[in-house]
Amino acid sequence: MASETIGIIAGGGQFPFLVAHGARELGMRVAAVGFTGHTDMTLGESTDAFRELHIGQLARLIGFFREEGVKRIVLAGAINKPRALDIRPDFRAVKLLFKLRTKGDDAILKTVAAELESEGFSVVSALALVPGLGTPAGPLTSKAPRESDWDDLRYGWPKAKAIGAMDIGQSLIVKNGMVVAVEGPEGTDEALRRAGRLVGPGCVLVKVYKPGQDDRIDLPAAGLQTVRTMIEIGASCLGIEAGKSLFFDLAEAVELAERHDIRIIGLTPEEMGGE
Incomplete structure (x- = not known):
């Protein structure tokens, strides 16, 4: 056949x-x-x-x-x-x-x-x-997010969902309880660089599946290049929605993140307080 x-x-x-x-x-x-x-x-x-x-x-x-x-x-x-x-x-x-x-x-x-x-x-x-390209749930690096990272992840999650519902983007960057950049047509890497220019190191990237998103279309994604850009700006943590996103070159990305003390975690709606 x-x-x-x-x-x-x-x-x-x-x-x-x-x-x-x-x-x-x-x-x-x-x-x-x-x-x-x-x-x-x-x-x-x-x-x-x-x-x-x-x-x-x-x-x-x-x-x-x-x-x-x-x-x-x-x-x-x-x-x-x-x-x-x-x-x-x-x-x-x-x-x-x-x-x-x-x-x-x-x-x-x-x-x-x-x-x-x-x-x-x-x-x-x-x-x-x-x-196999899907993002697993839970900490992907050996070290889980710091408490300060968790504060920014919890703060950013509902706001990332809100901008996603408006079809603006799938990511935002948070530092110390403040949204410092929102992903637009330029993509995640440029949004990260913009955040780095504005507030310097210590940013947290939150990337989510848009509410009501068609999973055949434009799934949220991260990978080795995302981690490289996070290193470039001194970012602290990446939280990406598990099961509904893509993670490219996961093993290499995690290895690189660990060398630069960046924490990566696959987030679920249950632990983040709902959709």
């Missing part, structure tokens, strides 16, 4: 590579679409079929996946806000834009997912396909 071909709509970073690797380890073929200026095109070397497109070429994307016999699709990796010159919307994409009531990241991605499903594809969560 022929193996299933999984489709990947690939943004930037290592996430698409990890999904491709995980799918191939499960014996699946991988067909991926990458976007000019956003995707690392060496992804093609890790897939069985690959197509480079411009953002907005929706009809060509659908056609490629049909040609490859794809039934299930994973959205993997961030796509930074593109410049106008990077976008090449075809007629189908233009029609899709008119369906949008808001322009938040989730709204756009949900609309794209719905359009793909109207064509008979199934858009699935990366965690369903590669569960």
Whole structure:
């Protein structure tokens, strides 16, 4: 029996590579679409079929996946806000834009997912396909958060949930009971750097799953690069929601964090006082 071909709509970073690797380890073929200026095109070397497109070429994307016999699709990796010159919307994409009531990241991605499903594809969560990428619950470093870290984690959790509910971001940075930076379109690393410039070392990063979030779309994620940026600004602790987030290069990230006395913990709603 022929193996299933999984489709990947690939943004930037290592996430698409990890999904491709995980799918191939499960014996699946991988067909991926990458976007000019956003995707690392060496992804093609890790897939069985690959197509480079411009953002907005929706009809060509659908056609490629049909040609490859794809039934299930994973959205993997961030796509930074593109410049106008990077976008090449075809007629189908233009029609899709008119369906949008808001322009938040989730709204756009949900609309794209719905359009793909109207064509008979199934858009699935990366965690369903590669569960090993999920963040475990509890302390991930040998040392648990300090009491001062816990104070900032508890303070930041409900506020991170609130900004998530407004589709602003998934992360915020707290120091001494004060929110010092909120993640926006620039991403977590730049939000951390902004916090470091404002208040110096000792910050706590809180990263959560947005209330009502579609788990197929833009899951919260951390990894080795997150820890590197935390070291850069002298951050103290990372708390990330367990089970509903992705953690890349976990072993390497934990080892690096321990060398710099950064505490990492997978948080649950139960211990943080609810959703």
